Amino acid sequence: MSTVQDRVRAPAASHRKAGPPSRVRRGRSRLSSIALPTLSIAIVIGVWWLSTIVFHIRTFFLPAPPDVVKSFLELPDYLLQQAWVTLSESLMGFGIAAVGGMIIAVALSASSIVQRATLPLLVAVNSIPKLALAPLLLLWLGFGQFPRVVMVVLISFFPIVVAGMAGLTSTPSDLNELARSLSANKWQHFIKFRFPWAIPQIFVGLKVAVSLAVVGAVVAEFQGAGQGLGFVIVMSGSSADTPLAFAAISLLAVMSISLFYLVVAVERRLLPWATETTG
Amino acid sequence: MIQVSNVSQVFEGKRGASVEALRNINFRVREGEFAAVIGRSGCGKSTLLRLMAGLMPATDGQVTIAGTTVTKPLPEVGMMFQRPALLPWRTVLDNVLLPVELFGWSRAKHRQHAHELLEMVGLLDFTKKLPHELSGGMQQRVALCRALIARPKVLLMDEPFSALDALTRAELAVELQRIHMELSATIVFVTHSVQEAVLLADRVAVLTARPGKIREIVHVDIPRPRSFGLNAHIDEVATTSAQLHDLLLANETSDELALESLDFDDQPTEPKWRRHSFAPPPSLDYPATAGARVEKRLR
Numbered sequence: 335m336s337t338v339q340d341r342v343r344a345p346a347a348s349h350r351k352a353g354p355p356s357r358v359r360r361g362r363s364r365l366s367s368i369a370l371p372t373l374s375i376a377i378v379i380g381v382w383w384l385s386t387i388v389f390h391i392r393t394f395f396l397p398a399p400p401d402v403v404k405s406f407l408e409l410p411d412y413l414l415q416q417a418w419v420t421l422s423e424s425l426m427g428f429g430i431a432a433v434g435g436m437i438i439a440v441a442l443s444a445s446s447i448v449q450r451a452t453l454p455l456l457v458a459v460n461s462i463p464k465l466a467l468a469p470l471l472l473l474w475l476g477f478g479q480f481p482r483v484v485m486v487v488l489i490s491f492f493p494i495v496v497a498g499m500a501g502l503t504s505t506p507s508d509l510n511e512l513a514r515s516l517s518a519n520k521w522q523h524f525i526k527f528r529f530p531w532a533i534p535q536i537f538v539g540l541k542v543a544v545s546l547a548v549v550g551a552v553v554a555e556f557q558g559a560g561q562g563l564g565f566v567i568v569m570s571g572s573s574a575d576t577p578l579a580f581a582a583i584s585l586l587a588v589m590s591i592s593l594f595y596l597v598v599a600v601e602r603r604l605l606p607w608a609t610e611t612t613g
Numbered sequence: 614m615i616q617v618s619n620v621s622q623v624f625e626g627k628r629g630a631s632v633e634a635l636r637n638i639n640f641r642v643r644e645g646e647f648a649a650v651i652g653r654s655g656c657g658k659s660t661l662l663r664l665m666a667g668l669m670p671a672t673d674g675q676v677t678i679a680g681t682t683v684t685k686p687l688p689e690v691g692m693m694f695q696r697p698a699l700l701p702w703r704t705v706l707d708n709v710l711l712p713v714e715l716f717g718w719s720r721a722k723h724r725q726h727a728h729e730l731l732e733m734v735g736l737l738d739f740t741k742k743l744p745h746e747l748s749g750g751m752q753q754r755v756a757l758c759r760a761l762i763a764r765p766k767v768l769l770m771d772e773p774f775s776a777l778d779a780l781t782r783a784e785l786a787v788e789l790q791r792i793h794m795e796l797s798a799t800i801v802f803v804t805h806s807v808q809e810a811v812l813l814a815d816r817v818a819v820l821t822a823r824p825g826k827i828r829e830i831v832h833v834d835i836p837r838p839r840s841f842g843l844n845a846h847i848d849e850v851a852t853t854s855a856q857l858h859d860l861l862l863a864n865e866t867s868d869e870l871a872l873e874s875l876d877f878d879d880q881p882t883e884p885k886w887r888r889h890s891f892a893p894p895p896s897l898d899y900p901a902t903a904g905a906r907v908e909k910r911l912r
Contacts, residue, residue: 508698515666515692516715517685526715530702607701607743 397577402584405577417585419562420551423479424593427486428547432540435491439498439536440524460492464550468557482554482562489550490543497539501532534608537601544593548586614799615642615665615767620674621824622660633824634660638674640818640827645797649814651804653861657825658803662771665801666692678767688716691765693773697752699744699759705731706740709758716763723762730758733792750781757789761796768800774809786812790838807857811850812839819860829860 379399385391386398393401406413438456442449468485475481505528513523555564563582570578601608622635634657642648652658664671667683667690676683678690686692699708709727710720731737734754736747744752753773760768774782786809793800793813804810810817810833817831835849 506698508694508696509700511668511694512692512698513715514668515686516712517688518715522715526711527700530700533702605702607745 394574394576397580401577402580405575406581406584409578413563413566413581413585416561416563416566416582417589419479420548420555420564420586421589423482423551423554423562424486424544424547424589426479427483427550428490428544428593430483431487431491431543431547432494434487435494435539435543436498436536438491438495439502442495443499443502456492456495459488464489465553465556468554471554472557477558477560482551482559485554486547486550489553490546493542493546494536494539497535497537497542498532501535502528504535505531534601534605537597537605537608541594541597541601544597545590548590548593552586614644614646614679615648615801616677617641617661617665618674618676620661620664620671620676622657622664623672635664636824636826638825638827640830642799642801644799647793647800647802647813647815649802649804649810649817650820651807651810651817651857651861652820652825653822654805656820656822658805658820659771661820661825662769662801662803666690666769688763689766691760691763691768693753693756693760693768693770695772695775697744697749697756699752699755701744704741704743705736705747705755708744708755709762711759712763726764727758727762730761731755733795734758734788748781749777750785753777753785754788757792761792761798766799768798770800770802772803772805775805782806782809787840789813794837807854807861810857811835811853817857819857828863831856831860 382396383399386396391398397405442453464485467488468481471481471484475484509527509531510523513527518526551562552564552567555562556568559565563586566582567579570576570582617638617640620635620638621633624632624634626632638661640648650658650661663669665676665678665683667676667686670684678687681687700711703711706724706727709730710723713720713723713727728737728740731740734757736751736754736758739747739751744755747755753776756773760770774785777785790813802809802813814833817833819828819831820826821828831853833853835853839850
């Protein structure tokens with residue numbers, strides 16, 4: 335009798351989950367997730383443009399949006415080339431930070447002795463202003479991309495370590511109990527329970543780190559790099575070419591936004607269960 | 614099948630304060646038997662089950678299952694918890710097959726069995742769903758399939774239906790009874806619900822609270838299949854339920870007080886808790902087992 339009840343109830347339940355109402359709601363939320371940010375960006379640009387006109391702000395002080403666009407169109411190849419330099423440094427550093435940060439997080443969460451010995455050290459390293467390290471990195475590692483990638487790693491690994499540790503130590507007790515009742519060994523417990531459980535939190539760290547990675551690359555490029563968008567900003571400052579600086583900054587903004595939403599997209603793709611259960 | 618001998622458990626708290634959870638528990642569960650352990654919350658019934666599951670060592674005494682002394686979780690013992698404890702990133706089928714993977718067995722060989730189990734609980738259409746797409750009752754059904762996939766000789770269940778709504782609870786209890794009759798597995802079922810115990814169990818061990826001791830072991834001689842609704846054995850169900858209620862409620866007060874209350878049952882000064890119990894007055898005929906025990910306790 336109960337199986338009959340199940341059969342009757344089952345389709346009703348699935349209908350409730352995947353039926354038209356939720357699809358409409360999801361479509362509406364997807365629309366608003368694109369339309370709303372676009373709107374807010376448009377408003378900010380509008381206010382910026384309007385204030386340059388209303389207050390007669392001179393171009394070298396605060397260029398209007400068309401000046402920035404014009405400046406970009408004068409040197410599109412050069413700017414995109416420099417953007418690529420910055421992007422590649424950011425991605426390389428971010429990749430190293432992601433892998434290294436996860437390894438550190440695993441090591442720290444595996445043993446309380448390791449954690450007690452090294453966590454204060456990590457916090458100390460993280461608290462050093464990275465800008466202060468830039469000249470030293472140049473001195474130790476020479477010119478070229480390498481010191482800049484190191485800077486990106488230094489600035490972006492910490493959030494990944496913290497998020498990874500938080501995720502790996504937050505496995506719910508009922509899942510740990512289940513693992514023990516099934517005689518799972520340490521490796522199985524890690525690979526089948528703790529790590530998958532930690533992934534959503536690791537992504538929180540990755541989202542913070544990917545924005546910091548771009549910051550790291552630009553900070554490193556300030557120090558006589560000779561290339562990259564950071565270098566373009568410094569150079570345009572010294573020649574009072576403010577529209578060029580704004581063009582470079584705009585490219586950085588686009589880069590950061592794209593990278594951030596790339597991580598979000600990967601998360602959605604890999605973790606349908608996490609986005610459904612945590613909203 | 615299961616032998617619990619002189620088991621005691623004391624938890625060492627902080628600053629030397631220790632809590633005695635269980636004292637000198639002895640009982641035996643026969644092969645194919647459905648045993649329930651009933652008690653008020655905090656009486657150590659879950660602790661008892663965890664000791665039987667080998668999830669923690671007993672302070673004193675020992676548990677043997679099928680001749681093996683339990684020191685760690687045994688593969689021939691399936692376990693079901695209060696919460697489904699499904700892995701949210703795995704589909705229903707993969708959750709059921711989890712023990713197979715952890716034991717290093719071949720998934721392919723057990724896939725057919727997993728499908729049979731899921732069909733048995735009416736979830737065959739849901740094998741590819743993720744847990745969050747299922748209702749609480751369905752999730753607990755998946756947990757039941759996972760507990761059964763390794764063909765355990767013994768199934769230990771720790772208040773498996775306590776987090777569900779009343780209707781789903783009743784439905785799942787009826788289903789569990791059917792599954793028990795089908796698979797003839799040995800089951801130990803911890804609960805605080807008298808109704809569930811009477812529906813499901815062949816014998817019910819009633820625990821006292823702090824420290825948990827066995828107050829009574831009550832036989833439930835009602836023919837199967839039993840049901841919650843109207844049936845031919847409504848009197849037996851009522852008397853057994855009443856007996857269990859009394860045994861449980863007596864835990865609230867000291868033993869002497871409980872006996873006193875029973876003595877003065879027909880007096881107008883009856884205590885409040887007695888007024889709501891369904892027990893017929895002692896002069897009526899009890900079924901042999903139940904009556905004998907109550908009388909023994911009254912003397």
